[in-house]
Amino acid sequence: MFQSKDLHLVRTLAESGRMADAAEKLGLHHSTIFRQLRDLEESLGYPLFTKADQRYHPTPAAEQIASLADDIDRQLAGLERKLAGAELAPEGRVRLTTTDSLFYDRLMPLLADFHQVYPRIQLEILVDCRAMMLNRREADIALRPTNSPPETLVGRRLGLIQTAIYAAEQRLKRNDWINLEDLPWIGFEDSLGHLRSARWLSQTCPNIEPVIRVNSLHAAFHLARSGLGLALLPTFLGDPCKELARLEKPNADWNTDLWLLTHPDLRHSPRIRAVLDFLADHLTVG
Numbered sequence: 001m002f003q004s005k006d007l008h009l010v011r012t013l014a015e016s017g018r019m020a021d022a023a024e025k026l027g028l029h030h031s032t033i034f035r036q037l038r039d040l041e042e043s044l045g046y047p048l049f050t051k052a053d054q055r056y057h058p059t060p061a062a063e064q065i066a067s068l069a070d071d072i073d074r075q076l077a078g079l080e081r082k083l084a085g086a087e088l089a090p091e092g093r094v095r096l097t098t099t100d101s102l103f104y105d106r107l108m109p110l111l112a113d114f115h116q117v118y119p120r121i122q123l124e125i126l127v128d129c130r131a132m133m134l135n136r137r138e139a140d141i142a143l144r145p146t147n148s149p150p151e152t153l154v155g156r157r158l159g160l161i162q163t164a165i166y167a168a169e170q171r172l173k174r175n176d177w178i179n180l181e182d183l184p185w186i187g188f189e190d191s192l193g194h195l196r197s198a199r200w201l202s203q204t205c206p207n208i209e210p211v212i213r214v215n216s217l218h219a220a221f222h223l224a225r226s227g228l229g230l231a232l233l234p235t236f237l238g239d240p241c242k243e244l245a246r247l248e249k250p251n252a253d254w255n256t257d258l259w260l261l262t263h264p265d266l267r268h269s270p271r272i273r274a275v276l277d278f279l280a281d282h283l284t285v286g
Contacts, residue, residue, distance in 0.1 A: 091120035184229035
């Protein structure tokens with residue numbers, strides 16, 4: 001008989017394609033994952049995956065199991081959302097996901113005041129540049145820069161995030177302003193490749209080989225501040241920093257909207273409503 005752990009195992013391996021990645025997501029050792037998959041296939045009497053090019057490829061049976069796991073998660077999440085919507089007072093846990101730059105420089109200064117106003121709401125902040133799935137209840141609220149918010153979510157546009165090129169004053173003095181491609185750059189790791197500014201850098205200056213790549217705008221900010229190289233940064237990070245100089249005005253092509261998003265089933269929950277309203281009233285990016 002199938003157990004819930006079997007469904008999640010098959011879906012996670014089907015999504016990741018690698019035993020080690022699946023083990024990390026499930027919080028298990030890869031040998032445990034391998035043993036569980038072997039036992040499951042033996043009990044079923046047929047394989048669920050084929051292995052080629054060092055990846056696990058799901059068979060049609062595995063794809064059906066993964067789809068079933070998604071259906072069950074959606075149903076359970078829907079039930080949880082409906083129960084959450086029946087609350088009468090703003091109390092309980094709220095999981096909010098956002099990026100590191102927004103958390104440290106915009107959200108964190110507001111948290112003490114929020115706790116004073118809503119002491120019975122326990123915020124759980126998930127600082128992650130990945131877009132978490134609100135439909136699966138990985139988070140209740142997302143504070144995210146995006147120009148295309150998912151149609152399955154509801155929310156508010158809080159403002160516009162502008163981006164510009166910054167460098168430490170000491171770096172500019174050492175180089176006396178030469179061609180951009182001749183200066184050292186702080187680049188972005190693939191997980192930030194979706195940023196408009198990152199795409200511009202790779203397309204406009206294809207010959208640039210960054211001195212370092214990071215998966216965090218907050219890390220890029222501190223590296224630029226230290227004088228390591230130029231960085232593409234949100235103006236809410238770069239402009240207030242006295243050690244950094246903006247090389248030119250923000251490029252409108254890099255503009256990104258800031259959205260506060262949640263699932264439709266949760267928007268009337270008092271605890272979710274309290275967080276949404278507080279952030280909409282107090283958070284700025286200008």
